[in-house]
Amino acid sequence: MAPEAITTDASSDVTITGKIYTRVRLATKSDLSHIYKLFYQIHEYHNYTHLYKATESSLANLLFKENPLPLFYGPSVLLLEVSPTPFDEPKTTTNEGFKPVRKTFDLKFPVVEGQVEEFRSKYDDKSDVYIAGYAFFYANYSCFYDKPGFYFESLYFRESYRKLGMGSLLFGTVASIAANNGFVSVEGIVAVWNKKSYDFYVNMGVEIFDEFRYGKLHGENLQKYAHNKDKNGEGSC
Amino acid sequence: MAPEAITTDASSDVTITGKIYTRVRLATKSDLSHIYKLFYQIHEYHNYTHLYKATESSLANLLFKENPLPLFYGPSVLLLEVSPTPFDEPKTTTNEGFKPVRKTFDLKFPVVEGQVEEFRSKYDDKSDVYIAGYAFFYANYSCFYDKPGFYFESLYFRESYRKLGMGSLLFGTVASIAANNGFVSVEGIVAVWNKKSYDFYVNMGVEIFDEFRYGKLHGENLQKYAHNKDKNGEGSC
Numbered sequence: 001m002a003p004e005a006i007t008t009d010a011s012s013d014v015t016i017t018g019k020i021y022t023r024v025r026l027a028t029k030s031d032l033s034h035i036y037k038l039f040y041q042i043h044e045y046h047n048y049t050h051l052y053k054a055t056e057s058s059l060a061n062l063l064f065k066e067n068p069l070p071l072f073y074g075p076s077v078l079l080l081e082v083s084p085t086p087f088d089e090p091k092t093t094t095n096e097g098f099k100p101v102r103k104t105f106d107l108k109f110p111v112v113e114g115q116v117e118e119f120r121s122k123y124d125d126k127s128d129v130y131i132a133g134y135a136f137f138y139a140n141y142s143c144f145y146d147k148p149g150f151y152f153e154s155l156y157f158r159e160s161y162r163k164l165g166m167g168s169l170l171f172g173t174v175a176s177i178a179a180n181n182g183f184v185s186v187e188g189i190v191a192v193w194n195k196k197s198y199d200f201y202v203n204m205g206v207e208i209f210d211e212f213r214y215g216k217l218h219g220e221n222l223q224k225y226a227h228n229k230d231k232n233g234e235g236s237c
Numbered sequence: 238m239a240p241e242a243i244t245t246d247a248s249s250d251v252t253i254t255g256k257i258y259t260r261v262r263l264a265t266k267s268d269l270s271h272i273y274k275l276f277y278q279i280h281e282y283h284n285y286t287h288l289y290k291a292t293e294s295s296l297a298n299l300l301f302k303e304n305p306l307p308l309f310y311g312p313s314v315l316l317l318e319v320s321p322t323p324f325d326e327p328k329t330t331t332n333e334g335f336k337p338v339r340k341t342f343d344l345k346f347p348v349v350e351g352q353v354e355e356f357r358s359k360y361d362d363k364s365d366v367y368i369a370g371y372a373f374f375y376a377n378y379s380c381f382y383d384k385p386g387f388y389f390e391s392l393y394f395r396e397s398y399r400k401l402g403m404g405s406l407l408f409g410t411v412a413s414i415a416a417n418n419g420f421v422s423v424e425g426i427v428a429v430w431n432k433k434s435y436d437f438y439v440n441m442g443v444e445i446f447d448e449f450r451y452g453k454l455h456g457e458n459l460q461k462y463a464h465n466k467d468k469n470g471e472g473s474c
Contacts, residue, residue: 039380051381058383069306075378075385138378141312143276143391144288146295148312149455151388154380172462175454179463185455189426191448198450205458211428213435214449217412218386218422221442225409226416 014113014128016084018106022166023087024173025100027077027134029064030122032056034131035077037118042156071097072150072177073139080170081121082113082132082161101173111160119158133157135170140187149185150178171204189214251350251365253321255343259403260324261410262337264314264371266301267359269293271368272314274355279393308334309387309414310376317407318358319350319369319398338410348397356395370394372407377424386422387415408441426451 027035036056043052054062063075081087090100113119113130121129133156140151152174155167178186190198190208202208264272273293280289291299300312318324327337350356350367358366370393377388389411392404415423427435427445439445 042380048381054383062378062383062385069310073306074310136378136380140377140388141299141373141375141390143279143373143393144285146291146299148299151377153378156380175459175462178454179459179461185453185459187451187453187455189449190452192450193448201452201454204454205461206452206454207458208450208452210450211430212426212451213429213445213447214424214451215427215438215443215445216422216424217415217438217441217443218424221444222412222416222422224416224442225412 012116014084014116014130016082016107016111016113020105020107020111020164021083021086021102022105022132022169023081023083023090023100023102023129024078024170025081025090025123026098027063027079028123029060031077031079031131032060032064034079034119034121035059035063035134038131038134038156038158041158042154045156069139072137072181072183073148075136075138075153078135078137078170078173079121079131080133080135080157080161080166081123081129082111083126083129085126085128087126087129098177101169103169105164105166107164111164113160115158131158132161132166133170135174137174137186139183142185145184147182147184149183149187150174152186152188167200168204171201175204249353251321251353251367253319253344253348253350257342257344257348257401258320258323258339259342259369259406260318260320260327260337260339260366261315261407262318262327262360263335264300264316265360266297268314268316268368269297269301271316271356271358272296272300272371275368275371275393275395278395279391282393309374309418309420310385312373312375312390315372315374315407315410316358316368317370317372317394317398317403318360318366319348320363320366322363322365324363324366335414338406340406342401342403344401348401350397352395368395369398369403370407372411374411374423376420379422382421384419384421386420386424387411389423389425404437405441408438412441 033056036059039054040052043049068074087102119131121131135155136153137150139148141148155171157166175186190201270293273296276291277289280286300314305311324339356368358368372392373390374387376385378385392408394403412423427438
């Protein structure tokens with residue numbers, strides 16, 4: 001289902017020129033409504049909105065369980081926030097266990113934040129902060145490694161914030177978290193038709209393995225296996 | 238490093254004819270030495286033994302943490318055990334939280350267990366049980382699903398136990414666990430050169446997506462990102 005209709009009252013647009021200040025931080029439950037909208041937008045980008053089944057409640061359950069997995073082991077969302085004014089020095093450690101990363105970008109062209117109310121950050125008292133994009137990842141495992149790695153599930157930026165180099169900051173932050181916390185790799189899949197995305201990951205140092213194909217058992221094909229439920233122990237697979 | 242030299246004293250071989258009894262169960266810490274040997278063998282299969290860095294201790298840390306993740310969320314190993322004699326009815330629930338699955342196979346040719354001592358199961362009092370293979374998987378997440386799925390990392394059988402249909406039992410058991418516990422998919426990657434494996438997964442109902450490629454940031458390319466360690470908060474990605 002689609003998020004509430006998005007207002008585009010241009011009178012409230014914020015135009016950022018010169019410098020844009022960014023902060024990367026771990027998402028918290030207070031970001032749910034923004035994550036819900038960003039996940040909807042990535043469905044739009046792929047023409048998949050008919051498949052968008054999430055609700056804020058199901059996302060809360062997926063991303064912010066009462067008894068969360070250890071830091072970075074469960075599903076983890078990093079948000080990139082932007083502001084026309086500088087961010088304060090982050091506290092040494094936040095409640096979320098990850099110290100936010102800040103970076104200032106010099107803008108070659110003005111950036112227009114056209115959905116001020118919809119994407120205003122609720123994280124702290126600074127009121128001119130907007131959510132620009134996210135990275136989504138979680139711990140993965142392999143018989144070929146003696147330690148966990150990360151599976152990098154998706155990276156997304158709202159249209160206003162593309163082509164600014166922010167993707168490198170966000171992916172680079174995930175890679176830094178991996179390298180600095182003993183995770184041995186950052187893996188994922190990339191669409192071959194998305195040349196910009198493909199080249200981006202290669203430039204970030206990702207090695208592409210042409211000899212593998214991604215496969216998925218899902219939908220009806222998966223549910224066929226549910227019939228074993230009552231026969232568990234009888235072994236009639 | 239290679240496991241201890243494997244004795245091949247044929248006098249202790251066990252030849253199984255007629256029927257072979259199998260049991261699929263969740264691995265426990267008592268299976269560590271067997272998992273270690275099976276992981277070594279899958280490295281041999283891929284000519285990767287020079288990359289095998291695991292020790293029984295590192296595997297214990299990877300697979301059997303003191304404070305484990307919830308059932309099936311962390312790295313999970315299902316073992317397929319074989320025996321020339323029937324398995325007892327499994328207890329309704331085991332300590333591990335998964336009720337073992339049994340299946341009997343009619344053999345068209347004799348099966349020789351040539352490493353009786355190396356792969357004798359230590360799981361229960363039944364002494365004629367041998368570890369034949371494993372499946373390795375863990376929970377994964379996607380912005381395109383409102384619930385977790387499984388990532389199916391690897392499936393491996395010792396040479397004596399191939400071509401018997403046991404792969405279907407093991408993969409089917411993982412699929413059943415997914416379908417019966419609200420996990421929405423079983424995903425993974427498959428090598429295009431491994432036609433037998435590729436066809437196996439397609440026959441099991443797996444949809445292959447030709448438009449994706451698997452990529453990995455690892456080794457030196459990943460360690461380049463570690464320099465941000467001391468600059469966390471300064472944002473110099």
